Amino acid sequence: MNLKLTVLALSALLAAAGCASTKKDDGLVNGCPAGSSKVKSLDDLIEAKLEKAGSIPHIDVVDMRCSNRSGLLRIDADLKNTSRDVRRVAYRFRWLDREGMRAADDEAWKPLLIYGNTLYTITTTSPSQDAADFRLVLMDQDK
Amino acid sequence: MKRPLPLRAAGALLLCAAAALCGCAEKTRYGDARGVETVTNQFGSTDLQMIAESMTRSMLNAPVVASNNMPIITVQEVKNKTSEYIDTRSITDSIRVELQKSGRVRFAVDAAAMDQQIEELKRQQSDYYDSKKSSEIGKMVGAAYRIEGNITSIVKEAKDMKDVYYKFSLQLWNVQNGLLEWADEKEIRKTTSR
Numbered sequence: 001m002n003l004k005l006t007v008l009a010l011s012a013l014l015a016a017a018g019c020a021s022t023k024k025d026d027g028l029v030n031g032c033p034a035g036s037s038k039v040k041s042l043d044d045l046i047e048a049k050l051e052k053a054g055s056i057p058h059i060d061v062v063d064m065r066c067s068n069r070s071g072l073l074r075i076d077a078d079l080k081n082t083s084r085d086v087r088r089v090a091y092r093f094r095w096l097d098r099e100g101m102r103a104a105d106d107e108a109w110k111p112l113l114i115y116g117n118t119l120y121t122i123t124t125t126s127p128s129q130d131a132a133d134f135r136l137v138l139m140d141q142d143k
Numbered sequence: 144m145k146r147p148l149p150l151r152a153a154g155a156l157l158l159c160a161a162a163a164l165c166g167c168a169e170k171t172r173y174g175d176a177r178g179v180e181t182v183t184n185q186f187g188s189t190d191l192q193m194i195a196e197s198m199t200r201s202m203l204n205a206p207v208v209a210s211n212n213m214p215i216i217t218v219q220e221v222k223n224k225t226s227e228y229i230d231t232r233s234i235t236d237s238i239r240v241e242l243q244k245s246g247r248v249r250f251a252v253d254a255a256a257m258d259q260q261i262e263e264l265k266r267q268q269s270d271y272y273d274s275k276k277s278s279e280i281g282k283m284v285g286a287a288y289r290i291e292g293n294i295t296s297i298v299k300e301a302k303d304m305k306d307v308y309y310k311f312s313l314q315l316w317n318v319q320n321g322l323l324e325w326a327d328e329k330e331i332r333k334t335t336s337r
Contacts, residue, residue: 070209090179104244108177108192125200128245141179 195237205325
């Protein structure tokens with residue numbers, strides 16, 4: 001009886017822990033493909049998907065969400081400007097196929113203005129079904 | 144022994160000329176074709192690329208395209224309603240290339256390329272071609288949807304500042320019933336200050 005109760009309590013605890021952490025399902029974290037990286041949390045996901053072309057002070061990627069829409073990957077990435085000043089950055093996505101090979105031509109760098117202490121959500125859709133994974137590349141434009 | 148003055152003057156002159164030549168010498172380098180271009184605030188390559196990408200990705204989410212039925216589309220004119228010269232054909236060409244690469248749509252020959260298409264069809268009907276292998280007249284496929292749009296701008300200029308706002312609108316129309324299936328806009332603001 002005691003053993004049964006312990007197992008039940010443990011199961012409940014595990015379930016609660018699962019609900020509290022980032023949603024992870026079939027190699028997906030927040031709906032985003034984990035690829036070959038060991039991604040267990042949102043921080044891991046951002047670290048795995050973000051590439052910075054040089055240092056970008058006061059700009060942080062604070063959230064990343066993905067969903068599959070008719071076979072295409074839809075991505076939302078939240079960028080936060082932690083300074084009081086307006087910051088200008090440029091971004092683009094790098095698309096990879098399931099084997100990690102380049103799945104599409106280089107995108108254009110897109111300039112972005114983010115007001116001080118605000119959040120801006122970048123939204124994109126993968127260019128084709130071949131593009132199964134991605135990297136978000138950021139570059140400072142204030143320098 | 145002291146050098147004669149004219150010789151020294153000529154030497155100085157030569158040095159100045161050489162320095163001037165070095166200063167004027169042109170330097171050409173390859174750049175990033177996809178980089179952010181801010182040479183002037185006129186419509187530029189970054190604007191074209193951003194518009195093409197934004198419109199394409201948005202259209203890929205339109206129900207008629209996302210349904211995976213490979214709709215047949217034709218590209219019509221994008222009207223330039225700005226005060227500057229913009230090659231709108233170049234924008235629609237880029238949109239067409241990106242959509243074609245997505246593998247989700249097919250394109251029918253558009254009005255601009257129709258003359259060349261007919262010319263080729265007619266040429267293949269001549270005696271020089273094997274009639275069994277020639278393309279037949281009357282087999283072309285019409286588009287179920289057509290793309291059209293326009294680009295407008297608002298320009299404001301003050302003493303030491305110029306602000307340009309572009310709005311690019313694109314629509315996907317059903318040819319059969321005239322219904323609007325998808326529409327989107329892309330706005331761009333560029334400000335130049337002295």
